[in-house]
Every structure is written in C-alpha cells, then in structure tokens.
Amino acid sequence: MQSLSVPDIIVGRLPLYLRALSHMISEGQEITSSQDLGERLGISSAQIRKDLSQFGEFGKQGTGYNISFLIDQLRKILHVDRIWDVVLVGAGDLGRAVANYRGFLERGFRIIGVYDNDPKKVGQPIGDFVIEEPSRMMEKIRQDRIEIAMLAVPSAAAQEAAENLVEAGVRAILCYAPTSLKVPKDVRVQYIDPVLHLQRMTYYVP
Amino acid sequence: MQSLSVPDIIVGRLPLYLRALSHMISEGQEITSSQDLGERLGISSAQIRKDLSQFGEFGKQGTGYNISFLIDQLRKILHVDRIWDVVLVGAGDLGRAVANYRGFLERGFRIIGVYDNDPKKVGQPIGDFVIEEPSRMMEKIRQDRIEIAMLAVPSAAAQEAAENLVEAGVRAILCYAPTSLKVPKDVRVQYIDPVLHLQRMTYYVP
DNA sequence: TAGATTGTTAATCGATTAACAATC
C-alpha cells in the first residue's frame, strides 16, 4: 500500500479522518473537500491532502472526495475493513464500562472475553459476558489467534498481565493503567491516562 | 515561569515525567538522571534535559536530579501544586468508572459533583455521589468557580453539554465522547477515544 | 468555459539529536 514507511504521526491522524467522515455520512453528506474536513478537525487542508497522498489518489480536482469511497479506502489502509476480536483484561468499574461500550463494534473491534485474576469475580456477569480466569484467557488467545488486548487492571498488575498477553501471542495492547509497560519491540502499546490530559490543560488554566 | 511561550508538545510531556518520577519515589528512589528517566519512558536523555531547561535549572552536574525536588517543580509548573475541583457530566457506565476512580485525587483533581440530564438517573447514587440535574451543575460551576469538567456523555449529547459548561464558566474539558467539540478558542479541550488508539495499532498489525 | 480543488513540489518552520564546556 505505501511505498516506504509512512510516518506514525500521519498514521495517527487517519483514524481521526475516518471518524469525522463517518460522522459526515451519518448526516447525509456525500462529498467533502480537504478544506471542509480540515475545518471540522482544526487541521489545515494542505496537511489532509498531504497525508492522504501517502496512500494514493482518492479525490477529484474541482470536486473533492467522495466520502463513502474515502471511508472504504481508509478502512483498508488501517486494516479495519474487518472485525478484530479483542480480549479485555480487568473487570473493575473501568472494565465494566469498556465491556458495555457499544462503540467498539461499529468501528472494527469485538470484545470476545473478559478476564480477571480475582477469584471472587470469576463467574460473575459483566455486560454480556461472564468473567473468566487468566488461564482461560491464555487458551483463548492461542486458540483464536487473538492479536489485540485491552488492559484495564490496576497499575500494579499491569506489567504482569501484559507479559501474559504477549506470551500468549497478543501484538497490540491498549493500556488504561497509568504506567509504562515494558514489552518486546514488535508489540505495540497505546496508553490512555486521563490525568495526563488534565495536567496538560492546567498548565494553561492558571 | 517561562520566558516566552513553551511549545505544547513539551507541555504534554511534563505530566509523563511527573508520573514516572512519582513512581520512582514510591519505589524509594531519591535521585535520577536524564538518562535513567529517559530509558523508562523511551525518550532520549537530551530531550528530557532540553524540555526541563525551558523552565529552569533543576539538576546538578555529575549527580542528576533530586526526584522530590523535581516533582515539586513540575507540580508548580503544571499548576497541580493544588487540588482542582472538577465536575463530571454523564452518569452512564463510563461516568461511574470515572466517579469511582481513585487515581484523580492523588494527582491533583477532585470530583465534586456528577450530573446527568436523564430524570430517571437524577437522585440515584453513583460512587460516593448522588446524580444531580444540569441546572444544579450550572449553579455549582458558577458558585464555586469550577474551571474543569469531564464529559462522559454519548456523542450526540456532547456538544450541547459542552456549551452549557462553557456558558457556566468552565475553561478546560476532558471529553470522552468520540466527537470534535466546537468551543471558544480560550477553552481547552482534550479527547479520549480508545478506538482511535486501536485503529492506529491495527495499521501495524496486518 | 469558468470555478474549484486536487496532488505535489519547494520553502518554511519547528522539533530532535549530538556534542561539549561547565561543574558538581
């Protein structure tokens, strides 16, 4: 798809474009331009054209972009023209919120199991799932070749959980714990820590 | 504190430094170096020194940084050498997880109220709070001069909620809804959308 | 056609890294 390697900062913007385009479609819009899209996102039109040009020519001069077509292309590029099965580790309040969130499926991700190492939680229901134990998780990841995990355990338990996930074959982890994981370099990790965002804002709100 | 304006990309790394330093302290470590800190975070030592030098001279040649001292300085720089009161809007599963999360307080943020516009939810308990209605939220923000809000409502309700918050005086919003908010330019917004992170990773996990 | 917008090139801007004198 790409000739050489595309900068990660560009890859990181594509999901944002995809989200905005999907929103446009849901409002009945069929065509957009780099300027229109850029205004919604607070990004320059030049940057959007440059980003997309890394992957092909998706627009028409004078007209702009057909939104459905561009959505299809972005889905292919990002490999979300399929549904990814993911495991969820951690069945606390956050795990419950993640398990119940309907927004994953429509954007390419299906939770197929929820796991926790607390024996008191194992067997309990959580959303549409029943909490299972870690050994079952390892089995499941191996048998179904699961490659993506969401980690919603306390910080103290995150590293060990990540190691288990990697050992079983997971190659991408979305980590909700406020800690830095050590993983092999062929394993991708993305972090969500709301406090980092808050502290970034308080700098400007004195 | 800063002579001219500090690049936002640097501001964004300071909370990460602060988090790592706090972790070191909790493990009994008292001194660190730019190299030590950088290795934990996957950042070059030069970058860490350069970032910190924007705000002052915090280290000693030959020795490194006193962790407690550096933590204090970073807290001052980021304005988290105090506790910020914040309101939480949205009392669904995610709102509950946020309301129950103990990690905010120790890092500078105290939730002081939870609000939802669903009359069936108003009056119900959520964590240590009782869900209140939006009109009470407006009052509270005005009376207590609340400047920060966390927004955990569905996408469709996010823009209207944000407008109410801004009208009442909020100047920074942490938005959990997968949508772009339109706010006046003196209002800061940070976004959390787990799917963006997942889609960024699937690009590399084909 | 006239107007609009793309894809791309070159110019600008900003961020990162390397290197080292200063000094603890």
Next chain:
DNA sequence: TAGATTGTTAATCGATTAACAATC
C-alpha cells in the same frame, strides 16, 4: 582528582505550510 551529568549550542532531521500546475 576523576568520573559523571547537566544545560546549552549548533547541526540534523522531520513535519507543516504555501503555492501552483493539472484537471475535473
């Protein structure tokens, strides 16, 4: 002192923007 590490400068690297020919 000798070794280590800072803060800072200059060099490098990469990302963004401006501009425009191509063309729908």
